[in-house]
Amino acid sequence: MLDATTNSVIKKQTDFEVSFDDSTGMNESTLRHKPWHNIKYLFAGMIFGMVLVKSEVVSWYRIQEMFRLQSFHMYGVIGSAIFTGMIGILLIKKFKVKTIYGEDIHIPKRKFSKGQIYGGLIFGFGWALTGACPGPLFALVGAGVSVMVIALISAVAGTWFYGKIREKLPH
Amino acid sequence: MTILNILHSPWPWYIAGPVIGLMVPLLLILGNKSFGISSNLRHICAACFPADIPFFKYDWKKEIWNLVLVAGVVIGALITVSFFNNPDPIAINPKLVNDLEGAGINSFHSLAPTEIFSWAKLFTVKSLIMIVAGGFMVGFGTRYAGGCTSGHAIMGLSSFQWPSLVATICFMIGGFTVANLVIPYLLKL
Numbered sequence: 316m317l318d319a320t321t322n323s324v325i326k327k328q329t330d331f332e333v334s335f336d337d338s339t340g341m342n343e344s345t346l347r348h349k350p351w352h353n354i355k356y357l358f359a360g361m362i363f364g365m366v367l368v369k370s371e372v373v374s375w376y377r378i379q380e381m382f383r384l385q386s387f388h389m390y391g392v393i394g395s396a397i398f399t400g401m402i403g404i405l406l407i408k409k410f411k412v413k414t415i416y417g418e419d420i421h422i423p424k425r426k427f428s429k430g431q432i433y434g435g436l437i438f439g440f441g442w443a444l445t446g447a448c449p450g451p452l453f454a455l456v457g458a459g460v461s462v463m464v465i466a467l468i469s470a471v472a473g474t475w476f477y478g479k480i481r482e483k484l485p486h
Numbered sequence: 487m488t489i490l491n492i493l494h495s496p497w498p499w500y501i502a503g504p505v506i507g508l509m510v511p512l513l514l515i516l517g518n519k520s521f522g523i524s525s526n527l528r529h530i531c532a533a534c535f536p537a538d539i540p541f542f543k544y545d546w547k548k549e550i551w552n553l554v555l556v557a558g559v560v561i562g563a564l565i566t567v568s569f570f571n572n573p574d575p576i577a578i579n580p581k582l583v584n585d586l587e588g589a590g591i592n593s594f595h596s597l598a599p600t601e602i603f604s605w606a607k608l609f610t611v612k613s614l615i616m617i618v619a620g621g622f623m624v625g626f627g628t629r630y631a632g633g634c635t636s637g638h639a640i641m642g643l644s645s646f647q648w649p650s651l652v653a654t655i656c657f658m659i660g661g662f663t664v665a666n667l668v669i670p671y672l673l674k675l
Contacts, residue, residue: 356551359512359555368562379669381661383665399504407514422520422645431649431653434627434629435627439662439663448634453523454559460597462617470527
């Protein structure tokens with residue numbers, strides 16, 4: 316059980332002197348729930364995993380096609396996903412929609428860092444090679460391309476290595 | 487029958503994209519969560535191998551929702567291939583088929599070419615670069631950039647965050663470069 320003050324202390328320690336927002340997916344809520352409340356995210360994830368496979372976003376071939384500008388498919392998927400998300404956020408803001416627990420909805424601000432350039436390029440290289448970004452990496456393991464477990468372990472190692480040398484990198 | 491047909495055939499972008507986009511408001515409304523997947527790689531490090539590295543010393547248990555979400559992704563993908571698998575080869579641009587065949591790739595039934603992405607081929611130069619080095623770059627790059635396609639391109643752009651636009655443009659530049667200038671030669675190794 317942590318209160319809001321402890322949370323902000325931890326956040327400061329985690330993101331120490333490098334001042335960029337690394338909070339994608341970080342829980343911004345200060346409410347605490349019983350563990351079984353998390354089951355709703357399992358269902359959300361299942362829908363996401365299903366769509367990733369059915370739309371072939373997890374396909375190495377589709378990713379090559381996208382980067383070779385040989386198909387509109389992936390641009391359509393990503394573009395319409397952004398458009399839908401945008402409408403969703405605008406509606407949430409306009410109607411001041413609250414969470415199902417009655418909290419105000421808060422979207423963390425992203426700060427610029429050089430990491431978005433260097434890291435972005437490095438991720439792009441890896442995306443083309445593996446044919447998978449992190450979501451599809453997990454989905455491919457579920458979809459039976461079991462060798463992608465190795466890519467996933469490698470990705471965890473890559474993240475760990477970043478954490479290890481983070482202070483030496485330009486941000 | 488029709489519903490089964492829809493479930494078995496690949497979904498067009500105008501169905502898939504909006505469903506993926508709905509994850510953004512859904513997660514916000516369910517509990518103020520920002521859509522993102524790559525943070526899970528960090529949570530795994532924090533939970534399993536923190537090694538006294540400050541970047542991994544945070545309360546990862548607070549982020550269990552994110553790990554549950556990604557467990558759902560694995561299960562959802564498993565259910566999909568088990569019950570709604572598309573039996574046909576992937577319908578990609580004939581030009582790509584031609585190029586890949588020229589580079590010795592003749593399998594188009596799986597989600598990734600079995601000539602590279604299989605256990606039997608794992609210890610070939612091609613596979614080590616594409617699976618092991620590629621995976622490493624995905625993990626390193628996403629954390630350095632502070633997000634991946636879901637966190638930056640979808641969540642970040644739909645909430646009008648310009649740093650996410652920078653990140654997304656760099657993802658694409660990186661991808662274009664390797665897919666066009668490296669992979670065609672790599673495949674011929």
